[in-house]
Amino acid sequence: MKKITIKDVAKAAGVSISAVSRVFNGYEDISEETQKKVFAAAEKLEYTPNSAARHLSTKKKKIIALVLNEINVTRGVAMPLEILGGVIDSVDQTDYEFMFIPTDRKKQEKKSLLQLAREYDLSGIIIQGLRTSDPYYGELSALPLPIVGIDLALDDLNIGSVAVDNYGASIEVTERLIHAGYKKILFVNGSKEAVVSQTREAGYRKGLGQYKPHVLYADYQEQKAFDLIYEYPDLTQFDAIYAASDLMAIGIIKALIQRQMMNEIAVVGFDDITLASYITPTLSTVRQNISEITKNAVSDVIEQIEEGRVRKRLVPYEIIVRESAQF
Amino acid sequence: MKKITIKDVAKAAGVSISAVSRVFNGYEDISEETQKKVFAAAEKLEYTPNSAARHLSTKKKKIIALVLNEINVTRGVAMPLEILGGVIDSVDQTDYEFMFIPTDRKKQEKKSLLQLAREYDLSGIIIQGLRTSDPYYGELSALPLPIVGIDLALDDLNIGSVAVDNYGASIEVTERLIHAGYKKILFVNGSKEAVVSQTREAGYRKGLGQYKPHVLYADYQEQKAFDLIYEYPDLTQFDAIYAASDLMAIGIIKALIQRQMMNEIAVVGFDDITLASYITPTLSTVRQNISEITKNAVSDVIEQIEEGRVRKRLVPYEIIVRESAQF
DNA sequence: CTGAAAGCGCTTACAG
DNA sequence: CTGAAAGCGCTTACAG
The missing domain is CATH 3.40.50.2300 (Response regulator)
Incomplete structure (x- = not known):
């Protein structure tokens, strides 16, 4: 597969690579003409900035990772999928990037949360499905990183949490x-x-x-x-x-x-x-209410990233009375 | 969060960054002593190679992406989750990296599959949930990239497919x-x-x-x-x-x-x-048999990446007779 | 077996 | 408004 880089676009548009980069990053101080030429060239070449290069050179990363523990345990229980879908939808509405990191006991033992965060330059983490016996659980308090746990009641005031009450x-x-x-x-x-x-x-x-x-x-x-x-x-x-x-x-x-x-x-x-x-x-x-939980989890990590405020949030539940118990 | 880079490890171990890199990549021609020093330093600093830098500089990338379309449509249907879990498990057993890319109509319109592939330097794609009316569907045949569709019956002989019969x-x-x-x-x-x-x-x-x-x-x-x-x-x-x-x-x-x-x-x-x-x-x-499907999808993309062979595979089904129809 | 150096594809002060 | 250049953190020929 042929690679198309910023150089190809610059050449095709007849401008410098700086100009192309500026156009793609929405800088204001770019003449309309340059913008047009760049976009035209990019479109023709089906150019997209390379993610790795961008991440490496950019200063302030904006990546939120969802770490889901043991997702494939129980057939027929779709809750991890609902969480995944909910978090994706919420993150999509921000200018953060979403990253999905499935984990399990074995993976936790091989790579710490801190290492994961460094490997991918994460800005914040939403984590679900942890048990107190999991390696990551013990690591949480010492993590120098915005983190929100779903269904995770830790006393530590530096760790956000969202859970049903x-x-x-x-x-x-x-x-x-x-x-x-x-x-x-x-x-x-x-x-x-x-x-x-x-x-x-x-x-x-x-x-x-x-x-x-x-x-x-x-x-x-x-x-x-x-x-x-x-x-x-x-x-x-x-x-x-x-x-x-x-x-x-x-x-x-x-x-x-x-x-x-x-x-x-x-x-x-x-x-x-x-x-x-x-x-x-x-x-x-x-x-x-899973979608309520995921929405809050996302807005809470972002708040933690941008303003440092940590929330412990309880989401309302609803008691559904059906045939098996009238009460 | 303090960044730990290869330089820090090199300094702590008293070797060059090349040496550190070689150790981490399992090169043979490295003295045992250097290896030990590097590993000790890395462990102490909780170092992990940065993913972006690694991707950018490495020659042959090994990334398989699972593109799942419209995952959050039907509450209670866990099939996308089973596929996700199955693909993760299978990819984990290889030396490829896994990447999850959720999509939907709107995202498809904003970024083509080719652009996605370029953005993340994908080696191969497994894709599920496409409808003939989806933008990606039309793009498939022209994609210069190993691709395996799940539940996707295309005549095109260059596109792999795995589906129940x-x-x-x-x-x-x-x-x-x-x-x-x-x-x-x-x-x-x-x-x-x-x-x-x-x-x-x-x-x-x-x-x-x-x-x-x-x-x-x-x-x-x-x-x-x-x-x-x-x-x-x-x-x-x-x-x-x-x-x-x-x-x-x-x-x-x-x-x-x-x-x-x-x-x-x-x-x-x-x-x-x-x-x-x-x-x-x-x-x-x-x-x-979802796990059969995912296992084959993963081994088929890899075969396509490494040997260029494309398979159209039908996975056996099983008819389950219960109360609603005796036949 | 080891290190210096070029290069991956971007972003971003800096100078003009 | 625009371009040249340094730098992000790695990998990998190359020379020794």
């Missing part, structure tokens, strides 16, 4: 269940390492008040949640099950149906994934 | 329906512009043989498919409906249930999205 939502779910007469509530949590898990569990415990907590862990997996409930010795001690994710709630519903106990136990999930409204019975759950 | 699958679905006694089959297609739509429809027509085709279009939308079937004047003229996507099939099932006709009409979908096995009745469909 997991704590408040869990309190409300629990309290409403209690008010509706469900006082023996089992909480099926994901993993102890996920920050969201901890927060949701804390809300559940808070919401319970005087009532006794019961917590099991199913690692955010439908099958594990199914097994847990299917094999649980004495389910009659519960009248409601609140799961930290819809997928686990669905596993629980299947197990309850098998055990013919769906009528005796209410089930509430979290996320409002697509499946929630398609299964039978339809699933009551807490909806996260 | 849409034609064969549609023939088999149709023929099996006929053999099972369903001879009045309605085909609900997506859009006329999508290449996959055309291929699936062709298979349907072929499989019908002597029987009469009936085709409607619902733009791959559940709601449109629902409306179409819900309002269709005389459904008794059909005994089966074959939809070009699961999502439309689900809309159709909902409409048939509303009209109390689910028992009289068999429904078959395409894709095997997660929802297919969760709805009631569970959906018979054609499964695409």
